[in-house]
Amino acid sequence: MKINCKVRMKNPYFVAQIILAIGVPVLAYMGLTAQDITTWGKLFSIIFDAISNPYVLGLVAVSLYNAVLDPTVAGMSDSEQALRYERPRKGVK
Numbered sequence: 107m108k109i110n111c112k113v114r115m116k117n118p119y120f121v122a123q124i125i126l127a128i129g130v131p132v133l134a135y136m137g138l139t140a141q142d143i144t145t146w147g148k149l150f151s152i153i154f155d156a157i158s159n160p161y162v163l164g165l166v167a168v169s170l171y172n173a174v175l176d177p178t179v180a181g182m183s184d185s186e187q188a189l190r191y192e193r194p195r196k197g198v199k
Contacts, residue, residue, distance in 0.1 A: 108184060108189060109174060109183065109184045110184050110189050110191055116193055123173045124173055126173075127169040127170045127173040128169070131162065131165035132156045135156075135159075135161070136152065138152070
């Protein structure tokens with residue numbers, strides 16, 4: 107699977123999508139919201155609990171897979187054109 111990570115990481119929407127792909131399944135499984143994380147200790151406890159739970163890791167893996175997959179091409183890789191990009195492409199007018 108080839109993806110243009112360098113360019114994708116320059117796109118703030120992709121970065122937000124990855125953060126949400128990790129955070130939302132963890133918080134949903136534990137019945138929490140972002141407002142419940144009020145201390146560093148609580149945050150580290152949530153992270154440790156998530157890493158210790160294979161079901162949560164599976165949820166995160168599926169969520170990340172869906173965030174990274176480009177549905178506009180056949181297969182799991184970026185298109186040849188997208189692999190050549192140096193920066194995120196602007197919208198077509």
